Amino acid sequence: MSQRGEQAPAGSGRPVVRMRDVAAAAGVSVKTVSNVVNGTGQVRDATGRRVRAAVEELGYRPNPLARGLNALATDTITLAVPGLGYGYCAPLVAEVFDLAEARGISVVVEPTGGERERELGVLRDRSGLCDGVLLMPAAVTAADLAALPSGTPAVLLGAHLESSPLDTVAFQDRAAAEAAVRFLLECGARRVVLLGEFGQSAAGAAAQRSAGHRRALEAAGHRQDPALVLRTPASSREAGHEAVRRLLAEGTGFDAVLALEDPLAHGALRALRSAGRDVPGQVQVVAFGNDEDAEYAVPSLTAVRADLRTMARHALDLLAARVRDGAGGRRQVDIPFTIIQRESTISHG
Amino acid sequence: MSQRGEQAPAGSGRPVVRMRDVAAAAGVSVKTVSNVVNGTGQVRDATGRRVRAAVEELGYRPNPLARGLNALATDTITLAVPGLGYGYCAPLVAEVFDLAEARGISVVVEPTGGERERELGVLRDRSGLCDGVLLMPAAVTAADLAALPSGTPAVLLGAHLESSPLDTVAFQDRAAAEAAVRFLLECGARRVVLLGEFGQSAAGAAAQRSAGHRRALEAAGHRQDPALVLRTPASSREAGHEAVRRLLAEGTGFDAVLALEDPLAHGALRALRSAGRDVPGQVQVVAFGNDEDAEYAVPSLTAVRADLRTMARHALDLLAARVRDGAGGRRQVDIPFTIIQRESTISHG
DNA sequence: CTGAAAGCGCTTACAG
DNA sequence: CTGAAAGCGCTTACAG
Numbered sequence: 001m002s003q004r005g006e007q008a009p010a011g012s013g014r015p016v017v018r019m020r021d022v023a024a025a026a027g028v029s030v031k032t033v034s035n036v037v038n039g040t041g042q043v044r045d046a047t048g049r050r051v052r053a054a055v056e057e058l059g060y061r062p063n064p065l066a067r068g069l070n071a072l073a074t075d076t077i078t079l080a081v082p083g084l085g086y087g088y089c090a091p092l093v094a095e096v097f098d099l100a101e102a103r104g105i106s107v108v109v110e111p112t113g114g115e116r117e118r119e120l121g122v123l124r125d126r127s128g129l130c131d132g133v134l135l136m137p138a139a140v141t142a143a144d145l146a147a148l149p150s151g152t153p154a155v156l157l158g159a160h161l162e163s164s165p166l167d168t169v170a171f172q173d174r175a176a177a178e179a180a181v182r183f184l185l186e187c188g189a190r191r192v193v194l195l196g197e198f199g200q201s202a203a204g205a206a207a208q209r210s211a212g213h214r215r216a217l218e219a220a221g222h223r224q225d226p227a228l229v230l231r232t233p234a235s236s237r238e239a240g241h242e243a244v245r246r247l248l249a250e251g252t253g254f255d256a257v258l259a260l261e262d263p264l265a266h267g268a269l270r271a272l273r274s275a276g277r278d279v280p281g282q283v284q285v286v287a288f289g290n291d292e293d294a295e296y297a298v299p300s301l302t303a304v305r306a307d308l309r310t311m312a313r314h315a316l317d318l319l320a321a322r323v324r325d326g327a328g329g330r331r332q333v334d335i336p337f338t339i340i341q342r343e344s345t346i347s348h349g
Numbered sequence: 350m351s352q353r354g355e356q357a358p359a360g361s362g363r364p365v366v367r368m369r370d371v372a373a374a375a376g377v378s379v380k381t382v383s384n385v386v387n388g389t390g391q392v393r394d395a396t397g398r399r400v401r402a403a404v405e406e407l408g409y410r411p412n413p414l415a416r417g418l419n420a421l422a423t424d425t426i427t428l429a430v431p432g433l434g435y436g437y438c439a440p441l442v443a444e445v446f447d448l449a450e451a452r453g454i455s456v457v458v459e460p461t462g463g464e465r466e467r468e469l470g471v472l473r474d475r476s477g478l479c480d481g482v483l484l485m486p487a488a489v490t491a492a493d494l495a496a497l498p499s500g501t502p503a504v505l506l507g508a509h510l511e512s513s514p515l516d517t518v519a520f521q522d523r524a525a526a527e528a529a530v531r532f533l534l535e536c537g538a539r540r541v542v543l544l545g546e547f548g549q550s551a552a553g554a555a556a557q558r559s560a561g562h563r564r565a566l567e568a569a570g571h572r573q574d575p576a577l578v579l580r581t582p583a584s585s586r587e588a589g590h591e592a593v594r595r596l597l598a599e600g601t602g603f604d605a606v607l608a609l610e611d612p613l614a615h616g617a618l619r620a621l622r623s624a625g626r627d628v629p630g631q632v633q634v635v636a637f638g639n640d641e642d643a644e645y646a647v648p649s650l651t652a653v654r655a656d657l658r659t660m661a662r663h664a665l666d667l668l669a670a671r672v673r674d675g676a677g678g679r680r681q682v683d684i685p686f687t688i689i690q691r692e693s694t695i696s697h698g
Numbered sequence: 699c700t701g702a703a704a705g706c707g708c709t710t711a712c713a714g
Numbered sequence: 715c716t717g718a719a720a721g722c723g724c725t726t727a728c729a730g
Contacts, residue, residue, distance in 0.1 A: 018723060029701045034725065042699050059498045061474060065423070066723035069414045069706045084443040094433040097460050108457045111446050124410065149408045237645050266645045296586050296615045298647040367707060378717045383709065391715050415707035418722045
């Protein structure tokens with residue numbers, strides 16, 4: 001006997017209509033209802049109509065939980081990001097939503113706060129709930145990932161974790177930073193401040209970008225002055241503002257700023273303005289980011305922009321392949337970038 | 350017989366460890382494992398240890414789908430918003446995540462694109478997948494909601510839908526707009542432009558805010574000049590820029606702008622700057638929003654700010670009560686607001 | 699084209 | 715304190 005009979009669950013006030021109820025109403029078996037609802041098997045026209053009428057009549061909706069329990073597939077993926085407020089998380093999440101929807105899969109966003117334990121937790125615990133995980137790693141290391149029992153299919157988003165076992169879609173961070181600094185040098189800059197938050201991870205995006213900064217300087221016969229590498233406690237506007245304000249107060253000379261995240265650049269602009277420095281006349285500014293704020297900043301910000309939609313598409317493709325084909329050689333996709341020139345740099349050539 | 354036996358599902362490479370496997374390994378029944386895993390019932394210390402060891406050993410993780418199927422509760426809520434790029438969606442989603450996590454419930458974000466059909470679809474189809482729905486309505490009407498088979502518990506977020514049957518947490522939009530306009534009048538403004546995107550819905554936030562605008566003007570002995578109500582096609586910076594640019598080109602006189610969304614105000618600022626109008630000297634600007642951009646705009650923006658965290662908290666409380674207690678009188682919570690004075694208005698008193 | 703049975707992985711009464 | 719059975723709502727082979 002059903003433990004609930006025809007009753008709704010206590011307190012919910014929601015009548016539960018089961019496939020069985022529809023079958024009874026239509027005078028067919030549960031299997032036939034299932035066939036009609038899912039378009040599987042063959043169903044006679046008349047039967048189909050009768051079933052659909054009953055579905056309509058009773059307001060039947062299939063229970064995805066029960067369906068998923070059988071399929072061992074949920075048509076759901078988990079997207080784990082530090083948080084919607086971090087860097088390009090929000091726009092990237094939006095792109096993933098968009099593409100996933102077109103493919104008929106749901107997306108569950110799981111914030112990790114950029115904490116190692118929570119990043120690992122997602123990989124460990126979301127198995128049953130979703131077909132795969134898209135993780136934007138902040139604190140987790142390649143060793144952590146290698147130690148994980150190879151569970152849920154997963155794809156890393158954003159940064160390369162060199163020896164990690166997982167598929168990765170990453171920005172060409174080092175190349176992008178290198179290009180940005182080269183660009184600034186061509187614009188006449190000589191002393192380029194690197195402004196950003198550096199995590200522990202030597203493989204993280206910030207480290208890659210820092211390496212690019214150094215290489216571009218060295219290629220041009222300069223060297224990376226440690227005084228010009230500003231490590232901020234966060235990637236906020238406030239952090240950018242404070243770091244540049246302090247640099248100005250110290251009297252350290254510089255003529256350009258490369259900000260690793262958009263908000264830092266906005267803070268830097270404000271500090272420069274307060275100090276009466278002209279941008280781009282005295283100091284040029286370039287920011288990593290995809291932010292529409294960049295266009296509306298004063299002056300508008302020259303930006304190193306990665307194509308988040310392309311990133312989202314590759315990530316979903318890799319994950320789908322992984323879910324379908326299981327383990328196998330690690331795959332890696334690099335996302336290119338473009339420099340969008342705006343008012344914060346001196347146009348040239 | 351199990352259809353999978355000891356095999357992993359084809360292609361996934363993921364070994365599935367079931368409760369039954371743990372039970373076998375620990376030499377107990379499935380029920381006992383369940384007791385240990387969930388902390389239900391009584392379990393002897395030694396048994397508990399043995400079970401936990403087996404769990405660890407085999408890397409067992411409970412399947413939440415199966416658990417949910419029984420409980421008819423999923424500890425998951427669906428948060429349906431137009432999209433992360435819309436208005437205050439992203440920060441509100443972030444707040445909901447935060448609070449939900451602390452309560453141990455997962456949040457699935459479902460973008461609706463602000464389309465009526467998709468908004469209704471969420472309410473109809475997410476029943477099995479979650480315990481309740483938080484919906485930020487954009488296109489749906491009270492009549493639509495009334496016509497819905499009373500299914501999933503749901504709470505409306507943001508705007509009041511007067512005769513809707515659902516619980517609501519809303520901003521005091523009309524009162525806020527009224528206060529903002531009154532504030533501008535006290536700052537010496539006389540002709541206050543209302544800049545925003547108005548949906549079809551007469552009950553929407555924009556309509557409420559427009560009503561507040563009118564009432565404040567009338568209370569001060571002015572009247573709402575239709576030429577100063579700018580209906581934008583979107584709530585983007587671009588739309589704000591274009592609308593104000595056109596108003597300036599037409600030569601219509603005005604000395605203040607109340608923007609219904611933050612980005613519109615940024616666009617307006619840019620148009621004013623291009624036209625050489627001093628802000629706040631010639632034109633004062635106030636924006637609805639919670640945006641940290643407002644602080645870093647040039648000039649920084651005076652904002653009407655609602656407390657999104659408070660809104661998120663009330664929404665979760667209402668939904669939890671609804672899930673727990675079922676149908677009953679409709680509840681409604683109003684979220685207050687504050688005006689944050691910054692550089693875009695002339696300080697007074 | 700349709701049905702009766704077994705199963706997905708877990709929990710909930712019911713017995714001991 | 716622990717177990718064997720029935721059930722959650724659906725689907726998947728297997729028969730007809």
